[in-house]
Amino acid sequence: MVRFYLLRLLKDTIGHVILIGLPLVLITLMVSINRNVPEAPPVEVAALYIGLIYILMFQGFGAAYTFEGLEHDFFSPFKNRLLMSPLHPMRFVYANLLFSILVSYAQSLVLLGYVWLVFGAQIPNLVGVLAVLLLGVVFAQLFAAWLIFVFKKAARAQLAITLYIIGAMILAGFFVPLPESAFTRWARIYSSPLTWVHHALYGFIEHRPEDVFLGVGLLSVGIVVVALWAARLSKSVLS
Amino acid sequence: MIVKMKDVIKRYQGNTLALDYFDLEVHAGEVVGLLGPNGAGKTTAIKALVGLHEVDGGIVEVFGQAQNGKNRDLRQRIGLVTQEITVYEELSAYENLRFFGRLYGLKGEALEQRIQEVGQRIGLADRLHDIPKKYSGGMKRRLNIGCALLHEPELIIMDEPTVGIDPQSRHYILSFVKDLAKKTNVSIIYTSHYIEEVEAIADRVYIVDQGHIIAHGTTKSLIEQMKGDATMHITVKQGSPATVTKLKALPDVKEVTLQDDTYHVIAHAGAVILDKVLAQLSQETIVHVASEQPTLEDVFLMLTGKSLRDGEVA
Numbered sequence: 195m196v197r198f199y200l201l202r203l204l205k206d207t208i209g210h211v212i213l214i215g216l217p218l219v220l221i222t223l224m225v226s227i228n229r230n231v232p233e234a235p236p237v238e239v240a241a242l243y244i245g246l247i248y249i250l251m252f253q254g255f256g257a258a259y260t261f262e263g264l265e266h267d268f269f270s271p272f273k274n275r276l277l278m279s280p281l282h283p284m285r286f287v288y289a290n291l292l293f294s295i296l297v298s299y300a301q302s303l304v305l306l307g308y309v310w311l312v313f314g315a316q317i318p319n320l321v322g323v324l325a326v327l328l329l330g331v332v333f334a335q336l337f338a339a340w341l342i343f344v345f346k347k348a349a350r351a352q353l354a355i356t357l358y359i360i361g362a363m364i365l366a367g368f369f370v371p372l373p374e375s376a377f378t379r380w381a382r383i384y385s386s387p388l389t390w391v392h393h394a395l396y397g398f399i400e401h402r403p404e405d406v407f408l409g410v411g412l413l414s415v416g417i418v419v420v421a422l423w424a425a426r427l428s429k430s431v432l433s
Numbered sequence: 434m435i436v437k438m439k440d441v442i443k444r445y446q447g448n449t450l451a452l453d454y455f456d457l458e459v460h461a462g463e464v465v466g467l468l469g470p471n472g473a474g475k476t477t478a479i480k481a482l483v484g485l486h487e488v489d490g491g492i493v494e495v496f497g498q499a500q501n502g503k504n505r506d507l508r509q510r511i512g513l514v515t516q517e518i519t520v521y522e523e524l525s526a527y528e529n530l531r532f533f534g535r536l537y538g539l540k541g542e543a544l545e546q547r548i549q550e551v552g553q554r555i556g557l558a559d560r561l562h563d564i565p566k567k568y569s570g571g572m573k574r575r576l577n578i579g580c581a582l583l584h585e586p587e588l589i590i591m592d593e594p595t596v597g598i599d600p601q602s603r604h605y606i607l608s609f610v611k612d613l614a615k616k617t618n619v620s621i622i623y624t625s626h627y628i629e630e631v632e633a634i635a636d637r638v639y640i641v642d643q644g645h646i647i648a649h650g651t652t653k654s655l656i657e658q659m660k661g662d663a664t665m666h667i668t669v670k671q672g673s674p675a676t677v678t679k680l681k682a683l684p685d686v687k688e689v690t691l692q693d694d695t696y697h698v699i700a701h702a703g704a705v706i707l708d709k710v711l712a713q714l715s716q717e718t719i720v721h722v723a724s725e726q727p728t729l730e731d732v733f734l735m736l737t738g739k740s741l742r743d744g745e746v747a
Contacts, residue, residue, distance in 0.1 A: 195532070195535060195536075197528075197531075198521075198524070198528060198531070198532040198535070201524055201528060202521060202523065202524060205523050205524065206523075266521075270517075270519075271515055271516070271517035271519050272519045274480070274485055274513065274515055274519070275513065275515055275519045275533075275580070276536075277485055278483055278484075278485065278508055278511070278513045279508060279533075279536040279537065280505040280506075280508045280509050280536070280537060280538070281536055
């Protein structure tokens with residue numbers, strides 16, 4: 195099962211192009227634009243900031259691994275074949291989730307490695323940063339499982355997650371900086387799981403333990419809630 | 434007994450009766466054909482049999498054990514060939530077979546050996562490392578069958594395994610099923626709406642319509658029920674439903690259907706009705722008149738009043 199699910203994901207060439215190739219191009223482009231902005235931060239600082247935003251964004255799009263895998267296995271005639279096997283059907287859900295998490299996390303590491311190698315970005319508290327990125331991927335993939343169990347079609351789940359990512363990025367002020375106000379200050383931290391991850395990442399990078407606790411805490415609660423909810427929804431799908 | 438379904442009732446949402454006191458028995462080493470049009474209840478019966486559907490009443494036993502969908506040991510002994518092609522198109526046939534073998538607990542040398550054996554048996558031994566995307570429809574169907582054979586099940590259920598493939602591949606699959614039944618002691622349930630397929634491979638046939646078994650027996654015994662009945666096929670330039678009604682009203686006529694401008698008339702034994710039939714057709718241009726021995730299709734026609742072609746009920 196390990197070999198099969200891994201092969202299945204690794205053979206998705208288009209997925210790799212979109213989830214690795216496209217953010218690499220975007221990061222490079224945004225860093226070079228940033229270079230020409232007056233009073234811009236040093237390139238290695240800007241590259242890390244831009245790189246992390248794109249990593250979070252594409253972790254969200256990487257959720258497609260889970261909902262496409264689960265759609266194939268449980269929202270198509272394939273379901274009968276798997277349910278007929280002696281294995282408990284939840285094992286196929288776990289396999290989909292586990293390998294989607296691994297592949298998406300590996301993609302995040304490639305992007306992080308790129309900003310480090312190419313732009314010389316310094317990443318303080320690397321282990322903490324890597325751990326938070328992993329939590330981000332786990333949340334995104336569990337959220338994807340929840341989405342497919344709710345919407346039952348990958349195309350609808352894709353639309354939902356795209357709207358979520360765009361909305362979350364706008365609210366967080368990642369696309370365009372928002373004017374300072376009580377609301378935007380709140381939104382930068384609390385408005386979505388994407389900002390929770392970002393808050394925890396910069397907590398580690400800028401040595402602010404309280405931000406780490408807040409971000410990781412919110413994210414952990416989010417993971418538990420989404421996991422339990424998805425598990426509950428899966429019962430009707432797998433029966 | 435391998436399979437026993439007795440008085441099985443299955444209702445879908447909205448109270449649609451999918452299985453209506455459905456009965457089925459399969460003995461060791463037997464090929465049983467389940468024949469009926471689309472929507473007759475064949476797939477529902479199979480899902481109940483393999484434990485994918487809970488039933489609302491009746492008895493479902495497989496290998497002498499009650500089938501409630503929770504007994505995973507039973508699944509180890511059953512191979513299901515799904516109606517749809519359910520293989521991973523992006524991964525090679527080898528990887529597909531390997532995956533399904535692993536699901537049933539095969540590993541190591543035994544698994545490799547079974548992959549090669551099944552590859553040979555389904556005629557894909559030299560194409561095992563190609564991805565199914567590059568296969569013809571018939572090759573994909575064969576791989577679909579192979580995936581259900583890896584674990585050497587004692588009961589194989591084939592749900593319309595030849596839908597949508599070319600005649601050559603269809604012939605290959607039928608020969609394969611016959612060969613499998615002959616060389617092993619496996620029991621096979623073969624559902625189809627192609628009468629000629631069931632006629633060719635099944636030891637016994639169950640005819641199902643509207644969720645109910647309307648007849649069962651050997652092909653020969655079912656055809657014998659028709660013995661003595663006169664069957665005529667009269668092709669005209671343009672057939673008319675009104676003529677069907679007139680022909681049905683003739684004495685001794687049991688059943689009349691119209692298909693592609695051909696009237697199929699079944700009459701009682703010994704009845705001399707050709708002149709009466711032709712008299713009714715005096716206003717129509719007759720192109721061809723033929724009579725033939727009864728077939729399983731005629732049995733189906735007699736029992737249901739419907740004809741069976743490519744799953745459509747005329």
